Amino acid sequence: MATATLERPKAATGGRCCPPAAGPALAEDEAAAYAGWFKALADPTRIRILNLLAQSEDAVCVCDIVDHFPLGQPTISHHLKILRDVRFVVAERRGTYMHYRVNRACLEEFPDAARRILNV
Amino acid sequence: MATATLERPKAATGGRCCPPAAGPALAEDEAAAYAGWFKALADPTRIRILNLLAQSEDAVCVCDIVDHFPLGQPTISHHLKILRDVRFVVAERRGTYMHYRVNRACLEEFPDAARRILNV
């Protein structure tokens, strides 16, 4: 049979270069979920917004956040939306003002995510 | 003096909307370092490559990685470079083949990063 020649040739050695190596255990959509999560953290401004919110006991209003960055209000609002979408922060209305605070419950899942990716 | 009118007007209330809120404790470059770190994880393929490498006791050669993804070899090589640049993986030559493995030491810093960002 020609079946043998249908295998991966793998150079002149004709053999494998290393043990079979199982495919990724993470399904594509699970990996995408984690990636979307990390994507929300893949910007210095968002990291610092999170850090700023984490330093305050109570929620902080948007205008106060804007004051701490050399960026326009729409840009900050944009970043806050991204952080909201992945639930890293939660917003709360107080009259005209919007107050934001970190969602610790969500961020504490981090070590678990690392463990799952590295399956340790 | 007109000094009072130089303060933030803050609506008709004339006062602050919330307690002062310290700026972010993370310096801009430190935040950028963390962001660059997360950026390397902000892609499903890279997450799954990491996961694949983490499942194997010993290092895995590039051709084996390529076999597990519906992407071209140059693309996988590109992702591996990004993971190498942030030291999430390390490469090792064995003859013609390149073998990659996860750098656990580096990835284990994760919980610390989370703690530093959330200053808990």
Add this chain to the structure above:
DNA sequence: GCCCTGTATCGACATCCGTCAATATAGATC
């Protein structure tokens, strides 16, 4: 030396992302 195979790099392309200015929306006060 030459060729073959595995990996990295380059150049191009489409898409995504961060930023801004302008505008829309929501709530409070009058």
Add this chain to the structure above:
DNA sequence: GATCTATATTGACGGATGTCGATACAGGGC
């Protein structure tokens, strides 16, 4: 309701990013 202020949304623009095909580089076998 009219107006004012805080926040969100929109549209546009430049730069980054993921992907590919083509090519360059490296090491082993002849």
